[in-house]
Amino acid sequence: MSKTQLESAKAGIVTKEMVEASQGEELTPEEIRDYIANGWVVIPKNKNRSVKNVKAIGKGLRTKVNANLGTSDEKADLDFEKRKLEAAIKAGTDSVMDLSTGGDLNKAREFFLENSPVMVGAVPIYGIASEMARKGRNVEEMTEEMIFDSIEQQCLQGVDYITVHCGVTQETAARLKYAERIMPCVSRGGSITLRWMRKNKKENPLYEHFDELLKIAHKYDVTLSLGDGFRPGTVLDAIDGPQISELLILGELAKRAREKGVQVIIEGPGHVPLEHIKPHVRLEKKLCNEAPFYVLGPLPTDIAPGYDHITAAIGGAVAAAAGVDFLCYVTPAEHLGLPDEKDVYLGVMAARIAAHVGDISKGIKSAIERDRAMSVARQNLNWEEMARQALDGELLRCRAHIAQDKEACTMCGKLCAVKLSRTED
Amino acid sequence: MSKTQLESAKAGIVTKEMVEASQGEELTPEEIRDYIANGWVVIPKNKNRSVKNVKAIGKGLRTKVNANLGTSDEKADLDFEKRKLEAAIKAGTDSVMDLSTGGDLNKAREFFLENSPVMVGAVPIYGIASEMARKGRNVEEMTEEMIFDSIEQQCLQGVDYITVHCGVTQETAARLKYAERIMPCVSRGGSITLRWMRKNKKENPLYEHFDELLKIAHKYDVTLSLGDGFRPGTVLDAIDGPQISELLILGELAKRAREKGVQVIIEGPGHVPLEHIKPHVRLEKKLCNEAPFYVLGPLPTDIAPGYDHITAAIGGAVAAAAGVDFLCYVTPAEHLGLPDEKDVYLGVMAARIAAHVGDISKGIKSAIERDRAMSVARQNLNWEEMARQALDGELLRCRAHIAQDKEACTMCGKLCAVKLSRTED
Numbered sequence: 001m002s003k004t005q006l007e008s009a010k011a012g013i014v015t016k017e018m019v020e021a022s023q024g025e026e027l028t029p030e031e032i033r034d035y036i037a038n039g040w041v042v043i044p045k046n047k048n049r050s051v052k053n054v055k056a057i058g059k060g061l062r063t064k065v066n067a068n069l070g071t072s073d074e075k076a077d078l079d080f081e082k083r084k085l086e087a088a089i090k091a092g093t094d095s096v097m098d099l100s101t102g103g104d105l106n107k108a109r110e111f112f113l114e115n116s117p118v119m120v121g122a123v124p125i126y127g128i129a130s131e132m133a134r135k136g137r138n139v140e141e142m143t144e145e146m147i148f149d150s151i152e153q154q155c156l157q158g159v160d161y162i163t164v165h166c167g168v169t170q171e172t173a174a175r176l177k178y179a180e181r182i183m184p185c186v187s188r189g190g191s192i193t194l195r196w197m198r199k200n201k202k203e204n205p206l207y208e209h210f211d212e213l214l215k216i217a218h219k220y221d222v223t224l225s226l227g228d229g230f231r232p233g234t235v236l237d238a239i240d241g242p243q244i245s246e247l248l249i250l251g252e253l254a255k256r257a258r259e260k261g262v263q264v265i266i267e268g269p270g271h272v273p274l275e276h277i278k279p280h281v282r283l284e285k286k287l288c289n290e291a292p293f294y295v296l297g298p299l300p301t302d303i304a305p306g307y308d309h310i311t312a313a314i315g316g317a318v319a320a321a322a323g324v325d326f327l328c329y330v331t332p333a334e335h336l337g338l339p340d341e342k343d344v345y346l347g348v349m350a351a352r353i354a355a356h357v358g359d360i361s362k363g364i365k366s367a368i369e370r371d372r373a374m375s376v377a378r379q380n381l382n383w384e385e386m387a388r389q390a391l392d393g394e395l396l397r398c399r400a401h402i403a404q405d406k407e408a409c410t411m412c413g414k415l416c417a418v419k420l421s422r423t424e425d
Numbered sequence: 426m427s428k429t430q431l432e433s434a435k436a437g438i439v440t441k442e443m444v445e446a447s448q449g450e451e452l453t454p455e456e457i458r459d460y461i462a463n464g465w466v467v468i469p470k471n472k473n474r475s476v477k478n479v480k481a482i483g484k485g486l487r488t489k490v491n492a493n494l495g496t497s498d499e500k501a502d503l504d505f506e507k508r509k510l511e512a513a514i515k516a517g518t519d520s521v522m523d524l525s526t527g528g529d530l531n532k533a534r535e536f537f538l539e540n541s542p543v544m545v546g547a548v549p550i551y552g553i554a555s556e557m558a559r560k561g562r563n564v565e566e567m568t569e570e571m572i573f574d575s576i577e578q579q580c581l582q583g584v585d586y587i588t589v590h591c592g593v594t595q596e597t598a599a600r601l602k603y604a605e606r607i608m609p610c611v612s613r614g615g616s617i618t619l620r621w622m623r624k625n626k627k628e629n630p631l632y633e634h635f636d637e638l639l640k641i642a643h644k645y646d647v648t649l650s651l652g653d654g655f656r657p658g659t660v661l662d663a664i665d666g667p668q669i670s671e672l673l674i675l676g677e678l679a680k681r682a683r684e685k686g687v688q689v690i691i692e693g694p695g696h697v698p699l700e701h702i703k704p705h706v707r708l709e710k711k712l713c714n715e716a717p718f719y720v721l722g723p724l725p726t727d728i729a730p731g732y733d734h735i736t737a738a739i740g741g742a743v744a745a746a747a748g749v750d751f752l753c754y755v756t757p758a759e760h761l762g763l764p765d766e767k768d769v770y771l772g773v774m775a776a777r778i779a780a781h782v783g784d785i786s787k788g789i790k791s792a793i794e795r796d797r798a799m800s801v802a803r804q805n806l807n808w809e810e811m812a813r814q815a816l817d818g819e820l821l822r823c824r825a826h827i828a829q830d831k832e833a834c835t836m837c838g839k840l841c842a843v844k845l846s847r848t849e850d
Contacts, residue, residue, distance in 0.1 A: 072835055072836060072837065072838050073828075073838040073839050073840070074826075074828050074829065074835035074838045075835060101837070101838070101839075101840050102838070126840070129840055130839075130840065133839040133840060139845065182797065182800045182801055182804055183800055183803060183804045183843065184846050184848075185842055185845075185846035186842050186843065186846075187842055188837055188840055188841075188842045188845075190842065190846075191842035191843075191845035191846040192840070192845060194845075194846055195845050195846065198848070233800070233803070233842075234796060234797075234799075234800035234803070235785065235793070235796050235800075236793065236796060236797050236800055237800075273785050273786060274742060274743070274746050274782050274783070274785065274786045275746060275786045300742065300782040300785065301778065301781050301782050301785060301796055302796045302799045302800050302803070303781060303795050303796055303799050303814060303815060303816050304774075304778045304781075304815070304816045304817070305811065305815050305817075305820075305821050305824075305825075306815070306817050306820035306821055306824055307774060307775070307778055307816070307817070307820075309735070310734070310735050310738050310774075310775050310778055311738075311778055311782070313735050313736075313738065313739055314738055314739050314742045314743075314778070314779065314782055317699060317725065317739040318699070318739075318743065321699050321700060332824075333824070333826075333836070334836075335803070335834070336821065336824045336825045336826060336834055336836075337824070337825060337826030337827075337834045337835040337836055338826065338834075338835045338836050349729075349732060349735075350732070350735050353726065353729045353732055353735055353736055353739070354739065356726050356728060356729075357699050357725040357726050357736070357739055358699070360660065360698050360699065360725065360726060361698060361699045361700045368660070368661065370728050371659060371660050371661060371726055371727045371728055372607065372659075372661050374659075374727045374728050375607045375608055375658070375659035375660075375661055375662075375727055376607055378608060378658070378659070378727075378760070379607055379608045386730065389728060390728060390729070390730050390731070391728050391729045391732070392729070392730075392731050392732070395730075395731035395732075396730050396731055396761065399730075399731055399757075399758070399761045399762070400730075400761045400762060401499075401758075401761060401762030401763065402762075403498075403499050404499065409760070409761055409762045409763075410497055410499035410500060410762040410763045411497060411758070411759075411761075411762055411763050412497065412526070412613055413497050413498040413499045413526070413527070414498050414526075414555075414558040415498070415526055415551070415554055415555065415558060415613055415617070416613075417610055417611050417612055417613045417615065417616035417658075418608065418611065418616075420564070420610075420613075420616035420617060420619075420620050421609050421610035421611075421615075421616040421619055421620065423609075423623070
């Protein structure tokens with residue numbers, strides 16, 4: 001069996017993927033190799049899939065962005081998914097996750113794996129739970145065998161990384177009693193697992209048989225994204241017993257995964273008050289031996305549905321600046337319904353702004369250099385160059401209203417500060 | 426002559442305005458009085474104007490939001506301004522500034538003063554500079570008398586607060602030489618002043634004759650918003666000699682203003698890298714004896730024109746959490762042209778999200794209580810209550826896509842985490 005990226009790294013081998021992933025980054029392929037060996041960086045890429053844009057996630061690298069796509073039982077339409085995938089790619093996402101729960105799930109997964117030029121993640125348990133729901137059966141009727149079979153089948157199909165809620169255990173669940181949460185569980189995978197455990201009075205199979213999971217992940221070199229089933233669902237529930245005890249477990253599982261040559265990412269919140277974001281990121285990094293961190297938002301307030309891409313950009317920028325490596329986008333449709341292609345586009349753009357703001361703080365040189373190029377273009381009132389440097393040049397070209405003098409915009413016109421402060425006239 | 430708010434506060438008097446401004450706040454009218462006496466809080470309200478919603482800005486109070494409105498020489502249309510004012514008010518702004526530079530400026534000002542239910546600010550020098558430009562004359566041809574006459578006339582008309590770029594002095598301007606900025610001056614008022622000083626080889630009259638300015642402000646109880654003409658125009662120019670030396674001067678002028686019974690706000694940047702925002706806010710607060718701070722953005726990156734409301738929300742939230750009291754909105758049109766009513770609405774909403782996120786961190790109890798109410802509604806899948814608690818309930822009602830079961834939304838449908846994690850079934 002060929003080596004996983006992590007095994008190659010440990011053996012001192014620079015793989016083709018490490019070379020590809022160094023493109024557009026400030027780390028050399030050798031540095032990426034060493035960081036992967038330490039568990040600081042991952043390259044999510046299934047052995048059974050060829051990805052056009054191979055990317056690495058973690059320390060010293062640009063902050064990456066993921067867009068959640070996929071059908072729901074209320075809207076299962078692959079043409080719609082195609083439009084959303086195109087929007088996500090056009091907006092510059094580094095990754096997509098297929099979170100389909102409606103229609104033919106196998107076909108949807110196949111669609112994303114075939115059509116996405118970037119890494120594809122999935123949450124295997126959604127598939128089985130959706131099938132149960134469609135058959136009118138309860139999620140607790142899933143057998144352990146069904147769960148592992150479904151995971152293996154999705155890995156075989158080519159998924160690059162999978163979210164597995166291994167930290168939802170009897171121990172962490174017991175802490176819910178003391179936490180007095182407003183929203184006990186807002187993670188879909190977490191709530192499925194929790195219900196299964198409660199109804200079957202058993203331990204979470206993905207925790208109990210974690211070695212089994214590692215075998216599958218190792219076989220296909222699928223990166224494990226250790227999900228946070230107890231992530232807070234409101235800023236008021238943030239940073240409590242269930243969340244932190246789950247994080248402790250994820251840190252331990254990360255260690256076990258690395259020992260077996262399996263790459264691992266840790267997932268984080270969720271909803272967190274602004275001043276708790278940085279300390280929490282530092283805690284996660286410490287407890288998980290600097291494993292790459294992947295956060296959803298975080299949202300520093302709950303009261304802005306319809307604008308949650310903005311709220312997430314606030315939390316995401318602060319998180320990225322504090323060391324988060326991977327931002328899952330949040331769209332304007334979050335908390336309201338399934339996003340459409342416009343939501344997807346806006347969600348990716350907002351997450352990319354947050355990632356870039358974080359990259360400036362992280363000291364990623366190419367980030368600040370782009371701000372420099374933009375600012376020089378602004379001082380020169382060079383609109384074409386501004387469009388080239390803008391995150392969304394097309395939008396700039398479409399929205400810029402140039403004044404009659406062809407230099408300033410219609411905001412200031414004759415009283416343009418840039419022109420007034422020039423010393424040459 | 427009747428006392429200013431500051432003089433009343435110093436004399437231990439609780440004014441009608443202090444009582445009105447305590448509505449919706451967690452400070453008592455007496456506390457507001459004491460904070461005004463210390464210069465920590467201001468109530469911008471011209472003696473010649475009756476404002477429907479009197480509000481205070483500063484320490485211990487909710488973070489307030491301003492929307493910049495007004496004509497430009499490229500678009501001077503009062504119907505357009507009316508629509509923008511309505512959008513700003515509907516979105517919940519606490520203040521508007523009339524930054525008109527096109528058409529009949531006197532009429533535009535009159536329009537805002539008559540129709541705005543919230544405080545109205547202005548930048549007097551725009552008026553005179555625009556008139557010069559319209560006559561085909563250079564801004565440096567303004568006389569000192571014209572400048573002061575125009576300020577007095579606008580104060581007489583009823584403007585509640587005015588931005589005056591008193592800190593653009595020969596001393597601060599000299600520091601430009603060492604700063605090597607990409608964009609020497611991006612403040613419209615600052616660049617007008619700078620050009621006037623350079624061409625006339627004279628000191629800034631608003632600095633040289635600051636006591637004259639204080640007399641006018643005192644007469645109408647107009648709050649002075651000490652503008653930052655040398656605010657950075659790119660994250661690369663942030664925190665340098667011109668900016669910090671201007672801040673030192675503003676702190677000194679704030680002291681002089683308070684001694685004369687004139688309320689004062691300090692204006693801040695601008696464009697600032699994320700990790701510099703908090704230290705800079707603390708520096709400003711220290712140098713200016715805890716005067717209320719009013720920032721434009723700040724924008725932690727320059728590369729996202731078209732999305733600058735999002736970028737500003739990131740910086741604004743971090744700034745508010747660090748102690749900023751007043752956020753000037755940035756619209757999606759920033760750096761592209763004059764905003765329309767949709768831009769205004771989005772700009773105010775984004776700034777209010779930032780203000781609210783900051784208020785949670787500041788410990789404003791009513792802020793977190795709203796998040797609590799929203800979260801309880803979410804756990805109960807009570808969509809009507811969610812709409813009541815949302816920042817934009819109308820948008821929520823219009824955008825929520827409820828699944829067939831009438832409880833969950835179309836994102837998760839049957840696999841709704843809230844439902845799955847309920848213990849009762």
